[in-house]
Amino acid sequence: MKRVTLEEVARVAGVSRATASRVVNGASSVDESLRHAVQRAISSTGYLPNIAARSLVTRRADAIGLLLPDERRMDGDPHLASVVSGVTRVVRPLGVHLVLMMTGPGTREQAMSDLRCGRLDGVILVHTDPADPVPGQLIAAGLPVVLAGRPLEPMPITYVDVNQTAGAALAARRLKSLQCNRIATITGPQDTPAGQDRLAGFLAEVPDAVVVHGDFTRQSGMAAMERLIRCCPDVDGVFIASDLMANGAIPVLHRSGRKVPDDVAVVGFDDSSAALTSEPELTTVRQPITDMAAEMARQLLRQITEPRSPAVSVVFEPSLVVRDSG
Amino acid sequence: MKRVTLEEVARVAGVSRATASRVVNGASSVDESLRHAVQRAISSTGYLPNIAARSLVTRRADAIGLLLPDERRMDGDPHLASVVSGVTRVVRPLGVHLVLMMTGPGTREQAMSDLRCGRLDGVILVHTDPADPVPGQLIAAGLPVVLAGRPLEPMPITYVDVNQTAGAALAARRLKSLQCNRIATITGPQDTPAGQDRLAGFLAEVPDAVVVHGDFTRQSGMAAMERLIRCCPDVDGVFIASDLMANGAIPVLHRSGRKVPDDVAVVGFDDSSAALTSEPELTTVRQPITDMAAEMARQLLRQITEPRSPAVSVVFEPSLVVRDSG
DNA sequence: GGTGAGCGTGAGAGCGCTCTCCCAATCCTG
């Protein structure tokens, strides 16, 4: 089982290596008969182009990186599979590899050098720490990068996000339509755009809502709900800024003797798997994660093929998924 | 920002390209002073080796693939992040890339050609369909491959698994120690090794257990539990072969007026996130997923560096995580 | 019939790296 090269294919087809290469790469200007000869030679020899050799001359790796937060932070995030799936859908038909990198010591630097030494053509950054300097560095270096979610500080970087504000408004209107009188919200961390926007969007609809802070984790959801029913026992509708927090909060409600949704209506955000494992199943705001991931991939590929193309932001509209909790 | 090559480094350091290469690759036989000169040259020029060029001559891609089932099947699988994390931990320090491939039309063939054309050095196969011919083909071609989980048919292939039988026995003993008299189990699909072994291991300890079949999904957990309480209303202890099924089953128990764990003790399997989002939190059998993934990566790397090394199986011992459900 | 445009093809120069020689310098041993 020896490797078969383009040279070999050319020999078998009776053409030059250049012509064989043209056929492999689908160049148009090749005579039909020669094209067929080459194609026959390819299948008869079982030829597969050596990517390293190609990559060496084209200076393209045909691989992109997906930079993820590490397991701990990912833990709560049910989206990984959806993100991977969305990116894959766009990227695979083009033969581009998806390289996964979990944040750990030195990962981001690693990704930078992979990018610079041509091992990666671009990266998608997920859940970036607002203080992280990497996105800025990448942009400054003119390297293709796409962010999942709006950056905290405005910067000329391409990102894909869901309309968080609109999503929170959807939740607010649902609660109002349920005739809730005493409405509260458990927020996400206020140092993240998602946390901020979900609160702002909600308050825009329900200005007098009771606000209790959380940080998107289950734990914080439990704690926040305990505080909420203590400070505001007559609450009858609550928007919880992530399903995971809602998942922690609902048992607290139950233990306090309140029924969901009869006594207290609950609306979550994310439509993650936590929405289905809650009891009752969560009414929640859905983000089209897979589509968003696909769009990130598309944006990244565009940047790769058209360097220095302008930064854009693509914002998807969320939708309300009505289940049993509110 | 032009690319700096080894040639350039050699020039700056005043040595030959060969020597510079030796330093980059950590060859021992280089004079200290020259080594330092080269290292200075590397950092002053900001040199990064071009992986494609290296790969072309070494015939190593320094990348491995992780072949996953598609999103639908993955959906229930809470392990993805843990698997990725475990593999990453082993692989990154070596500068090896982790390429994610979700099964879709043509993925497996794609992976095969990536392997053959030297774009991937090896693959880890997760949740392979028992009928899938790919593992066999890979083995036949002498390509490095590691399976997550024992293959259904015995074959000379390296795999890493948890001792499913022992795990089920752990659950059984827990239920017995709780003085349960009427013990049942909800199984996984019986055409998978995991499904088979968990049932067998359980029956070995509780031969007279009531057996109801499921397929690892939440839905099936609900349905199975409904059947169970109908056919066996006095059940007071049940081993459910996956946390996800347990997560679907517990609300059924609640709705039937049974309290968990007071009326019915429940033990799950996996220690996935579904165990924590259940109410009450699940007592379950834990598999050390991250460690197992790391071991898979190690085994794969060994096969890559030592081709034709014998197939081995590594089996991890599970442990019981006692929480509130049983 | 001469000229020029247009097109398909082949020759060949690299892309940046590793690695095998081979030579020179140093070391040990008798």
Place this chain on the structure above:
DNA sequence: CAGGATTGGGAGAGCGCTCTCACGCTCACC
């Protein structure tokens, strides 16, 4: 101190591919 053994470094040949360039051919037009 001669001889061989050992060691470090350099020259250079590729790895397999793409892509530019120039060549030869056909065709149209004046």
